[in-house]
Amino acid sequence: MRVPTYHSINQSDPDVHHNHNDCPSGQQIPAYNRRPGTNGWPLCRHCASM
Ligand SMILES: [Zn+2]
Known part of the structure; x- marks a missing residue:
């Protein structure tokens, strides 16, 4: 499901943002x-393909 944009402040995570709560990458945050x-970052590739 689409949700408001969010990102991780963990520096070891990729510099991307997410807009789906079922994103496999976003779920790990x-x-x-x-x-x-x-945070001025591009959309994550998983979210972009959903
Ligand atoms: Zn994502």
């Missing part, structure tokens, strides 16, 4: 690393 918005 724990709540404490998840922040709203794009």
